[in-house]
Amino acid sequence: MSKKLMKGCEAIGEAAIYAGAKNYFCYPITPQSEVAEYLSRRMPEVGGVFLQAESEVAASNMLFGAGATGVRAFTTSSSPGISLMSEAISYITAAELPVVFVNIVRAGPGLGGILPAQGDYFQATKGGGHGDYRLMVLAPSTVQEAVDLTILAFDKADEYRNPVMVLGDGMIGQMMEPVEFPENYKPKYQDHSGWATTGCEGREPHIVKTLFLDPALCDKHNEKMAAKYRRFEESEIRYEEYNMDGEYEVLIVSYGTMARICKTAIEDLSKKGIKVGLLRPISLYPFPREAVLKAADRKHVKAVASIEMSMGQMVEDVERAVAGTKKVSFFGHAGGIVPTPDEIIEFVSSLAKRPEGV
16 A cells, blocks of 8 residues: 555545545635645545535535435534534534545634634534534544544544544644555445435335424424434544653643644653553544543653643543542643643643642
């Protein structure tokens, strides 16, 4: 298997093709427009459909229609674009359709800026639209992982009949790294005969709907979806542990490209005699709460830190996981300013000097 140097956005587009996605609907927005540029050429080459919609609202509702037929369909966007798609995401989830969304996050709120950020954590993991719904959310830290998680997202969307979001940031979308694609990949969970709207000649019609005027039926449907999300939490938790052998004074919880910067800081801190462990959530929902608690609830751990490219969003899930066993501190920047290794070293060093639990 040979490696190829690719920009993150283009690698995500190619990964979707490898996953069997032949239907891509989008609206351009920085910093993910290169996905659309790449697929405008590639989709016709593989017999797929590329369609630039008149808006994100239109693109997301096209996904609703394509997903209802059981085909692998997806879109990519960035922050404000995902906000415009939120109503359709709620509908698609209620209809239990296997659709993939990729959000290459930019700075906000509002129009914000085009530089990388992680300010969409709440939107992705808590549900940016209406109603009791959840998305499985996967967060890559490298371009290779963006490829792997994009392919995984399509399988998991089909397995659970639920939208999956790949949540990256502007750095993931714009950086270039060597990647490789699976040579013998075969899509999983492709039997949609029990629900897909593929024409009903010779069988009872399939109806895809989100309207439940009877409150008892609506309640039952919500309970069914809640049971699905519990299966997420039982089977789909993913995370990486870094430098956690032996005793460490501070535990960092960080995700995406921010975790890569934390790894650089951890290497430098070790040279100063401060051992720091890192737990990197790969699945943001379901969040690895038990793993975070286990990593934090050790006698030698003085402090826990959530380090993010935001004003502090994942920190709430970290605090919930730690459950008061340790004080959780937060460090981060927003607006497209990326915390530097030196800033992290200074922050973590101050935590390591504190008495345990302070």
